[in-house]
Amino acid sequence: MSSSTAQIILSAELLAWRHRLLNRGPGRLVLLGIALLAAAVFIGGGAFTIGAAAGHFLPTTRDTILTGGFTSLSVLMLVIGFPTVIATFFVGRELLQLVLAPVRPIDIFAARLLVAMSANLLISSILLMSTLGVGVGSGAPLAYFPLAVVLIFVQVLVVTALQAILMSVVLRWVPARLARDVAAAVAGLAGAGFYLAWNINLRQSFTARHPDLSSFSSLVGKVEWLPSAWPGHALSAVIAGNNTEAATWVAFSLVFGVLVLAVAEILYQRTLLTGLGVFGGPPPIWRRGVAKQAITVARAGAASPFRAIALKDWLSYRRDIRRLSRMLPALLFPVGYAFAFLRPSQSITSFWTEVFLVGFISMFMSTALATPSIPSERRGFQLLRMAPMTMAQVIRAKVMLTLPPVLVLTLGFSIVVATVSKSGIAQYLELAVLVVWLGIGFVSVGVSAGAIDPRFDASDDRRAVGLVGTLAGLGGTLGFGLLSVGSLALLVFGYAASQGIHQLGPIPATPAIGALMWVGALVLLVGAAGIVITLLWFANARLRSWEGAIATV
Amino acid sequence: MTPPTSSSPFAVEAQGLVKSYGIVKAVDGVSFQVRRGEIMGFLGANGAGKTTTMRMLCGLLTPTSGRALIDGFDIHAQPLEAKARLGYLDEEPFVHPHLTGREFLNYIADLYRMPRGPERQQRMERLLGLFELADRNGELIGAYSHGMKQKIGLASLLIRQPSVLLLDEPTNGLDPRSARLVKDLLEELAELGTTVLLSTHILEVAQALCKRVAIIDRGHVVATGTMEELRAQAGSEQASLEELFLKLTAGPESRELIERLLAPTP
Numbered sequence: 001m002s003s004s005t006a007q008i009i010l011s012a013e014l015l016a017w018r019h020r021l022l023n024r025g026p027g028r029l030v031l032l033g034i035a036l037l038a039a040a041v042f043i044g045g046g047a048f049t050i051g052a053a054a055g056h057f058l059p060t061t062r063d064t065i066l067t068g069g070f071t072s073l074s075v076l077m078l079v080i081g082f083p084t085v086i087a088t089f090f091v092g093r094e095l096l097q098l099v100l101a102p103v104r105p106i107d108i109f110a111a112r113l114l115v116a117m118s119a120n121l122l123i124s125s126i127l128l129m130s131t132l133g134v135g136v137g138s139g140a141p142l143a144y145f146p147l148a149v150v151l152i153f154v155q156v157l158v159v160t161a162l163q164a165i166l167m168s169v170v171l172r173w174v175p176a177r178l179a180r181d182v183a184a185a186v187a188g189l190a191g192a193g194f195y196l197a198w199n200i201n202l203r204q205s206f207t208a209r210h211p212d213l214s215s216f217s218s219l220v221g222k223v224e225w226l227p228s229a230w231p232g233h234a235l236s237a238v239i240a241g242n243n244t245e246a247a248t249w250v251a252f253s254l255v256f257g258v259l260v261l262a263v264a265e266i267l268y269q270r271t272l273l274t275g276l277g278v279f280g281g282p283p284p285i286w287r288r289g290v291a292k293q294a295i296t297v298a299r300a301g302a303a304s305p306f307r308a309i310a311l312k313d314w315l316s317y318r319r320d321i322r323r324l325s326r327m328l329p330a331l332l333f334p335v336g337y338a339f340a341f342l343r344p345s346q347s348i349t350s351f352w353t354e355v356f357l358v359g360f361i362s363m364f365m366s367t368a369l370a371t372p373s374i375p376s377e378r379r380g381f382q383l384l385r386m387a388p389m390t391m392a393q394v395i396r397a398k399v400m401l402t403l404p405p406v407l408v409l410t411l412g413f414s415i416v417v418a419t420v421s422k423s424g425i426a427q428y429l430e431l432a433v434l435v436v437w438l439g440i441g442f443v444s445v446g447v448s449a450g451a452i453d454p455r456f457d458a459s460d461d462r463r464a465v466g467l468v469g470t471l472a473g474l475g476g477t478l479g480f481g482l483l484s485v486g487s488l489a490l491l492v493f494g495y496a497a498s499q500g501i502h503q504l505g506p507i508p509a510t511p512a513i514g515a516l517m518w519v520g521a522l523v524l525l526v527g528a529a530g531i532v533i534t535l536l537w538f539a540n541a542r543l544r545s546w547e548g549a550i551a552t553v
Numbered sequence: 554m555t556p557p558t559s560s561s562p563f564a565v566e567a568q569g570l571v572k573s574y575g576i577v578k579a580v581d582g583v584s585f586q587v588r589r590g591e592i593m594g595f596l597g598a599n600g601a602g603k604t605t606t607m608r609m610l611c612g613l614l615t616p617t618s619g620r621a622l623i624d625g626f627d628i629h630a631q632p633l634e635a636k637a638r639l640g641y642l643d644e645e646p647f648v649h650p651h652l653t654g655r656e657f658l659n660y661i662a663d664l665y666r667m668p669r670g671p672e673r674q675q676r677m678e679r680l681l682g683l684f685e686l687a688d689r690n691g692e693l694i695g696a697y698s699h700g701m702k703q704k705i706g707l708a709s710l711l712i713r714q715p716s717v718l719l720l721d722e723p724t725n726g727l728d729p730r731s732a733r734l735v736k737d738l739l740e741e742l743a744e745l746g747t748t749v750l751l752s753t754h755i756l757e758v759a760q761a762l763c764k765r766v767a768i769i770d771r772g773h774v775v776a777t778g779t780m781e782e783l784r785a786q787a788g789s790e791q792a793s794l795e796e797l798f799l800k801l802t803a804g805p806e807s808r809e810l811i812e813r814l815l816a817p818t819p
Contacts (some may be wrong), residue, residue: 149816152620181601278755300667300668300669300670300671301668302666302668302669303663303665303666303668303669304663304666307663308659308660308661308664309662309664311656311659311660311663312649312652312656314661315651315652315656316649317653319651320651321695379645379647379648380647380648380649382613382643382666383647383661384664385612385613386611386612386613386636386639386641387636387664387665388633388634388637388665388666389633389664390633390637397710426638465749502801527782545615547613547614547615
């Protein structure tokens with residue numbers, strides 16, 4: 001490989017990164033710095049602590065923990081880092097320039113590899129911290145630590161190369177216009193399925209007073225032959241002082257890494273131009289050159305902008321294969337959780353479990369559907385700005401349009417939950433009222449978050465909201481959710497207190513205390529509504545003052 | 554046609570428009586008027602401030618100072634009244650890629666509250682036929698070529714018959730036949746009373762269509778008037794619009810620049 005070619009490409013990439021970072025403005029940079037610092041302390045520190053505790057207190061399961069950690073984080077990287085890999089290797093006008101220049105595909109592959117690894121490297125920092133923690137907790141020899149860093153870097157390299165292979169294979173077998181979405185859907189479904197299985201398994205392991213890792217060990221045992229687990233075996237062998245075994249696993253890992261990289265490079269050479277042809281062009285269109293539509297004469301009557309937006313959103317959404325493919329994994333979560341909680345062994349016995357489940361599902365569906373509803377207008381947002389309608393009308397339309405699917409899904413889920421747990425009619429009604437209240441609130445917060453910091457240029461819903469909007473959405477969701485559930489709790493406990501039923505330990509159950517709790521419930525309810533109204537007000541103000549060019553995506 | 558106009562004699566008025574981005578002034582005190590039923594050209598080099606001015610006039614950008622009036626209505630103080638009378642075509646039209654041409658036109662007509670019914674349907678079919686898009690029935694706009702997107706963008710303006718059209722490079726990407734169609738159409742519309750502010754780099758189009766032109770250079774309007782007025786201003790009796798444009802937006806002559814470029818390096 002010509003080092004100068006790779007150097008030139010890398011320098012340009014780094015320069016572009018620097019500009020993107022500096023163009024965010026000092027306020028956003030400080031916010032980003034704080035967020036990164038907090039993530040480093042809480043996530044990194046947490047991973048290190050858990051690793052250290054596991055390494056120290058669970059010496060017999062070190063191999064299981066390390067191999068399980070490497071495999072699970074590899075799957076996470078495979079899913080979350082996938083868009084970055086696609087974007088780096090197959091999308092982007094600058095790639096067209098590289099193809100036109102006298103540069104070999106192997107040079108392009110090598111130079112872009114580091115950029116493609118960026119998202120995976122970020123995720124791998126969790127694995128790094130927990131692996132270092134295991135080493136410290138189990139008193140590993142000094143060689144363990146540099147070896148862990150090297151093996152994790154190799155793992156990231158392998159996962160990135162695997163993603164490039166997956167994309168190349170999909171490009172060869174799937175109709176080109178669907179390739180990206182099929183790959184994203186497969187990766188998303190695999191990741192969501194794996195996460196659910198993992199989560200449910202962990203839940204089983206930690207339900208007793210003392211952790212029972214037999215189920216966890218059994219799960220990891222089924223996948224410990226995977227190459228993703230080999231670095232874990234190597235590190236546990238180092239801790240055990242078995243240097244020959246460690247060297248063998250390290251050699252296996254390195255040879256496997258080189259093989260995967262070579263295959264990825266060969267496949268990339270063959271599919272680079274196909275990929276560029278697909279992704280460098282216009283976004284995929286579901287129906288291309290289909291049979292002609294019958295021309296129907298619209299019924300006479302007044303025209304409604306609300307109806308226009310509703311119809312446009314419905315038509316666009318069901319034809320946008322990319323958005324649909326990304327909704328599939330999201331929908332798997334509520335279905336998976338519902339399945340997990342409704343199994344006979346996990347039967348629901350408490351009303352409050354139902355409340356939190358319903359709250360979670362409502363929040364999840366609202367975030368998935370409402371948050372991108374305004375940014376997904378993309379360049380069409382300029383049409384709304386030029387139309388004789390106010391931004392408040394646009395926000396109201398988006399809230400009203402997102403509400404029905406969220407309410408239908410959440411109500412359906414809560415009916416199933418309440419039926420399985422044999423709730424009474426009063427609890428049915430309480431849950432239904434809660435679903436409607438939470439749905440309206442969460443959807444309003446979600447739409448507001450998208451309006452506060454929209455990224456109309458983003459081609460992916462997951463990147464459609466900026467940092468400020470994401471923080472506003474998270475804060476609003478948490479605040480509204482906690483106040484609403486708190487209000488319900490005060491209502492229920494207040495009713496019990498007014499009936500003389502003791503439910504809150506030392507707090508006396510009298511009508512006066514019950515009345516006081518109801519006043520508290522009202523205050524919390526007003527607080528929850530206040531959060532939503534404030535966010536809607538901010539969203540309206542931000543959209544009214546929003547201006548800027550929206551690049552073609 | 555959109556509602557009758559206010560008492561203002563001008564359909565479009567830019568009054569001291571300024572747009573600053575930090576210390577950079579993209580547009581610096583631009584003022585001009587467009588009379589009713591007039592086609593006015595808006596010319597300028599790349600980065601002169603044409604698109605920024607057009608976007609302030611249509612309400613997509615808020616001026617740092619100054620006012621933009623459409624049919625006498627301030628686009629920022631009375632946005633709903635002004636927008637109902639205005640149609641703006643961007644150089645990259647704003648369209649929805651996942652709608653068909655017909656669905657998109659219906660969407661726009663509903664946004665502007667055009668009553669639904671046979672009259673609207675007929676107008677839509679006529680426009681689709683005029684721009685040779687009727688055969689693309691069922692095909693999504695995302696699969697259209699650039700020229701076809703430009704045509705559906707124009708159709709989306711014409712379906713609602715605004716009294717003022719702001720067009721930024723409307724013939725950009727059109728084949729010669731379609732470009733001619735657009736030019737003829739604009740002349741017809743002007744005769745029927747529609748006001749057009751046309752931004753273009755194609756000076757032949759401007760010279761053929763526009764009664765008056767405004768020339769913007771580095772954020773300032775350097776000249777406004779008819780061809781005769783511009784010639785008098787530039788002191789060139791027989792000059793073409795191209796010659797006037799180059800003279801009024803004075804920079805080094807292109808011949809001189811080429812000679813400098815091709816001169817052997819010492």
